[in-house]
Amino acid sequence: MTGACFDMPQLSVLIVGCGNIAGAFDLGRPASELPYTHAGAFKRDGRFSLDACVEPDEKRRLAFMDAWGISTGFSSIDDVADAGYHFDIISICSPTPCHAHDLETALSLKPKLIFCEKPVTTSVLETERLVEKCRKSNILLTVNYSRRFDPYIVKLKADIEAGRWGQLRSVVGIYNKGILNNGSHMLDLLHLLVGQIKIVKVGQPIQDFFPDDPTVPVWLETSQGIPVHIVSGHAGDFAIFELQLVFSLGVLTMEDGGMFWRERRTINSTTFKGYRMLDEGIRRAGEYPAAMSKAVDNIYRSITQGATLASTGESSLAAQKLCEQVKEFSITL
Numbered sequence: 001m002t003g004a005c006f007d008m009p010q011l012s013v014l015i016v017g018c019g020n021i022a023g024a025f026d027l028g029r030p031a032s033e034l035p036y037t038h039a040g041a042f043k044r045d046g047r048f049s050l051d052a053c054v055e056p057d058e059k060r061r062l063a064f065m066d067a068w069g070i071s072t073g074f075s076s077i078d079d080v081a082d083a084g085y086h087f088d089i090i091s092i093c094s095p096t097p098c099h100a101h102d103l104e105t106a107l108s109l110k111p112k113l114i115f116c117e118k119p120v121t122t123s124v125l126e127t128e129r130l131v132e133k134c135r136k137s138n139i140l141l142t143v144n145y146s147r148r149f150d151p152y153i154v155k156l157k158a159d160i161e162a163g164r165w166g167q168l169r170s171v172v173g174i175y176n177k178g179i180l181n182n183g184s185h186m187l188d189l190l191h192l193l194v195g196q197i198k199i200v201k202v203g204q205p206i207q208d209f210f211p212d213d214p215t216v217p218v219w220l221e222t223s224q225g226i227p228v229h230i231v232s233g234h235a236g237d238f239a240i241f242e243l244q245l246v247f248s249l250g251v252l253t254m255e256d257g258g259m260f261w262r263e264r265r266t267i268n269s270t271t272f273k274g275y276r277m278l279d280e281g282i283r284r285a286g287e288y289p290a291a292m293s294k295a296v297d298n299i300y301r302s303i304t305q306g307a308t309l310a311s312t313g314e315s316s317l318a319a320q321k322l323c324e325q326v327k328e329f330s331i332t333l
């Protein structure tokens, strides 16, 4: 299943699981807005052909095919394997407990690349096995730890490395809705921005959404001994995903998951002579809305030009290992 458009070959796509992140988050949004979903991003990009989808719920499958102009639908990925189709890219957007089976089956279909929703699977052992299997099969694996594709965050990483904010002193993060579900986003982002981190102490877990995935506060440290404190909110109250980075030259705060950034710089105090303080700062719109478009661009360039993937099976596994350690420590409390 391969199409052609704009006189260059399109890459064929199969989407597995037709819910929110597959496409529903973009339904009803103006076409001029940046897409938040797999279908929305592949469609808008123009270098991909949405050829088929898998969804057990027939009504949802037909609505998805209609909304995104997809000609072929299956109720299970096993049926795709039986029918002998081939795709360049397989997006796994099914519920997390289905990922291990869907990834395993996707591998048997021999795509060029699998774009898997996070977390890769529900267990480190399964993720480790499947990441290794992708590597051995020469099938690229990228995982939607979306902030790795966010241009603001890519620039921030370069700014931190170039010392544009001075020395990093400490980090505070706030999250809810599960250490693996959302905590893995936080720990993956921290790996990207501050490098390896190890657990110092774990706090009391709360069950705020998924029965098997508690939200756990954790105190970590970077390899330079910089403290990283991750605290929890309750998913029943409101969604929260924030990060505050304290530098010698100012404080940078990610709000609303990266939709906004508050930047405060140091100035001389006008009240207390000889003191330095933070200015009022500015609240800028972030570039999180561009993350999905950047992800599919990264996918296209990795397949056609060998570009480096911004988010890999290995980086996702590292975040998941840390999540599992946090969870194990919390069980012993």
Ligand SMILES: NC(=O)c1ccc[n+]([C@@H]2O[C@H](COP(=O)([O-])OP(=O)(O)OC[C@H]3O[C@@H](n4cnc5c(N)ncnc54)[C@H](O)[C@@H]3O)[C@@H](O)[C@H]2O)c1
Binding pocket: 016, 017, 018, 019, 020, 021, 022, 054, 055, 056, 057, 060, 076, 077, 093, 094, 095, 096, 098, 102, 117, 118, 119, 144, 145, 146, 181
């Ligand atoms: N990267 C992000 O920020 C982000 C955001 C939202 C969701 N996610 C991840 O995406 C995945 C899906 O989440 P969602 O919110 O879109 O869920 P959803 O419930 O909206 O959609 C999942 C869909 O998969 C279908 N499904 C169930 N079993 C299936 C199977 N065996 N094969 C194929 N389809 C099957 C369901 O019927 C449903 O339509 C989860 O792993 C979640 O963690 C990631």
